[in-house]
Amino acid sequence: MSNLSSFLQQHLVEHRLPESLGSVVATLAEACRSISGQVRLGALAGVLGEAGSGNIQGEAQKKLDVIANDMLIQALRANPAVAGLASEEEDDFVPADENGRYLVLFDPLDGSSNIDVNISVGTIFSVLEKPAGALSAQSFLQSGRFQVASGYALYGPQTLLVLCLKHGVFVFTLNAEGEFIATQSLPQVPAQTKEFAINMSNQRHWQPPVQQYIAELLAGDTGVRGKNYNMRWVASMVAEVHRILMRGGLFTYPQDARDPAKPGKLRLMYEANPLSLIIEQAGGAATDARQPMLDIQPDSLHQRVAVVLGSREEVDYLTRLHQS
Secondary structure, eight states: OBHHHHHHHHHHHHHOOOOHHHHHHHHHHHHHHHHHHHHGGGGTTTTHHHHHHHTTTTTTEHHHHHHHHHHHHHHOOOOOTEEEEHHHTSSSEEETTTTTTTTEEEEEEEGGGGGGGGGGGEEEEEEEEEOSSSSHHHHHHOOGGGGEEEEEEEEESSSSEEEEEESEEEEEEOOOOOOOEEEEEEEOOOOOSSSEOOOOOGGBBOHHHHHHHHHHHHHHHTTTTSOOOOOOOOOOOOHHHHHHHOOOOEEEOOOOOOOTTOSSEIIIIIIIIHHHHHHTTOOOOEEESSSGGGGGOSSSSSSSSSSEOOOOOOOOHHHHHOOO
């Protein structure tokens, strides 16, 4: 089994990708390895609990949110291939090397509400090429189709790195020596599924298409879908998506009536785009319930969207309900 370094060397040559892209991925992997160490120690390192601060979205930050964010910023700014970066935890973008080729966007610790109860959390990242000209917020506002790489680290029973350079998806496992070792190549999301993930506590706020869809799933083999479904909900998007990548399923966080001005809860640039690229590359589908996620033209760094992703049959079905 090859390690991440060997994989990158071979993959970059095979697909004629720049070495500088490999260096950015390697920097992200090393930062994720360091974050994994902090997550693993938890209370032993004094990193659990609230940080006493809030992010740009007005959400309370955990100590590990801040630690992971700082680790990623420090590591990426030290890489001369990185021109700038943007984080879910920062108000604005952060400049790096003015001669850098790439922009990196990330959610430093997705699912952080689960940290204190020892449920899987993760780091999500997206890599774009920097457009010509001076770096600005506009430089980052590219549709998901323009991503040159995306991935996530999942800090669970094992620490996994899931990586996509637009030539399939690859899974690496962190070993005892601190190396990411290739453990799975080109996983495929089954087109059909009997599992779905949604926060049922918001049911009273959903729009009619989602109400109809979930009612049909709950009716099981007595309803129009003709089969029984199981529901899963971890409240950590990266963990939900990893389960879907491994065995299929549907994940949705729809728009609802609590704040009609917000088209959704999840962030397009830090969560939806990078994870949608992975799911699409693995044969699944991802939309905002109306159009393919990766076709959306962003209008701001912290733009929110509705998310429907996973097994193609279910994603297409729910998306059609919204379009009818």
